[in-house]
Amino acid sequence: MALLDLQTGTLLDRRDGPAVLLDPTADAAALAAAAATGGIVGIHFPSFGDGRGHSLAVLLRERHGFKGEIRAVGYLIPDLAPFLLRSGFDTAEITDANDVGTWQRALTRIKHIYQPGFRNPAPLRRDASRKEASDLDARLAEIDDLAFRIAELRRSVKGRISFSTSLGLEDQAILHAIAESGADIDFFTLDTGRLFPEVLETVELSEIRYRLRIRLVSPDAAEIEALVARDGVFGFRQSVENRLGCCEVRKVRPLNRELAGAAGWITGVRREHSDTRAEVPFATWDAARALTKINPVADWSTARLTAYISAHNIPVNPLHSRGFISIGCAPCTRAVQPGEDPRAGRWWWENEDKKECGLHMNPHREGKAA
Ligand code: SF4
Numbered sequence: 539m540a541l542l543d544l545q546t547g548t549l550l551d552r553r554d555g556p557a558v559l560l561d562p563t564a565d566a567a568a569l570a571a572a573a574a575t576g577g578i579v580g581i582h583f584p585s586f587g588d589g590r591g592h593s594l595a596v597l598l599r600e601r602h603g604f605k606g607e608i609r610a611v612g613y614l615i616p617d618l619a620p621f622l623l624r625s626g627f628d629t630a631e632i633t634d635a636n637d638v639g640t641w642q643r644a645l646t647r648i649k650h651i652y653q654p655g656f657r658n659p660a661p662l663r664r665d666a667s668r669k670e671a672s673d674l675d676a677r678l679a680e681i682d683d684l685a686f687r688i689a690e691l692r693r694s695v696k697g698r699i700s701f702s703t704s705l706g707l708e709d710q711a712i713l714h715a716i717a718e719s720g721a722d723i724d725f726f727t728l729d730t731g732r733l734f735p736e737v738l739e740t741v742e743l744s745e746i747r748y749r750l751r752i753r754l755v756s757p758d759a760a761e762i763e764a765l766v767a768r769d770g771v772f773g774f775r776q777s778v779e780n781r782l783g784c785c786e787v788r789k790v791r792p793l794n795r796e797l798a799g800a801a802g803w804i805t806g807v808r809r810e811h812s813d814t815r816a817e818v819p820f821a822t823w824d825a826a827r828a829l830t831k832i833n834p835v836a837d838w839s840t841a842r843l844t845a846y847i848s849a850h851n852i853p854v855n856p857l858h859s860r861g862f863i864s865i866g867c868a869p870c871t872r873a874v875q876p877g878e879d880p881r882a883g884r885w886w887w888e889n890e891d892k893k894e895c896g897l898h899m900n901p902h903r904e905g906k907a908a
Contacts, residue, residue, distance in 0.1 A: 540635035556580030562590035573602035583612035678820035697801025708806030732867035
């Protein structure tokens with residue numbers, strides 16, 4: 539038996555089991571009780587022709603608001619993979635690890651999705667979605683004012699738009715513009731458990747300044763325990779693979795859980811950040827997450843960013859004045875010297891071309907920045 543991550547199509551080195559296992563006849567009370575555990579919920583498929591497990595997953599997500607891991611177990615065949623993913627499953631127990639390639643191909647086989655599902659709540663045509671994102675990209679390029687860009691993307695994208703803020707300079711500028719525009723945007727930050735105290739202080743300062751609440755999104759506790767038991771407390775320093783595994787559990791999965799069901803995702807990515815981000819557009823269709831990814835300050839220079847922050851007296855992380863530019867988790871971030879690459883302070887022990895945490899990677903296109 540092997541455990542497959544349906545969002546990335548990769549095998550997971552975990553031995554944890556479901557906190558509760560539902561059979562296809564589970565009623566509303568059983569679903570509510572399963573959701574209340576907060577642990578991994580397994581759903582049993584007694585045969586590949588029994589689709590009731592898909593409905594249970596959708597009910598868990600949509601009716602009970604369950605955000606934890608849902609795992610498919612039982613009689614599973616690779617053809618089910620895209621349907622499991624779309625109905626809200628995160629993982630699947632597959633009988634033979636050697637079949638992983640077949641499962642990966644099944645996950646990418648369906649190119650056009652016309653029906654609604656947990657990971658594409660609106661019945662979108664992929665090509666139409668691509669064109670809408672491309673049109674938005676062109677319109678944002680013609681708008682100079684950041685608050686007007688926010689207003690335009692809010693007007694254009696129908697449904698929930700989520701802003702994942704790291705409280706970095708770019709994100710603070712975007713937060714200010716969102717507050718200025720009055721746009722209805724959902725915002726949160728990934729509390730990896732390894733943040734600098736100064737990041738949390740910046741959360742509080744921003745909440746006071748803009749009279750809002752920034753949700754802190756935590757990783758799954760059981761996944762963290764399994765990760766640390768396997769790799770050690772600072773195992774991410776031992777190899778790129780370990781580091782990506784840590785970022786996967788502490789950042790990527792919580793992010794994907796939060797973005798499930800969103801129509802748009804705002805980030806603070808700028809083209810100046812690195813070579814891998816040099817051509818990042820203002821808006822692009824993220825097919826793997828089935829949403830429009832929007833980078834409203836993609837074209838901003840560092841000089842423009844700092845001038846904007848200064849002009850609006852925007853609260854910033856005090857670490858910036860101590861040489862920290864791109865700020866991530868405390869053990870993986872150091873100050874940089876004048877003239878150094880802005881991202882040189884992130885995972886400085888690794889090669890430059892490996893320096894992405896996975897948040898801005900497309901899970902179904904290996905190694906390419908989205
Ligand atoms: S930045 Fe470092 S501590 Fe944070 S999730 Fe990635 S590897 Fe783990």
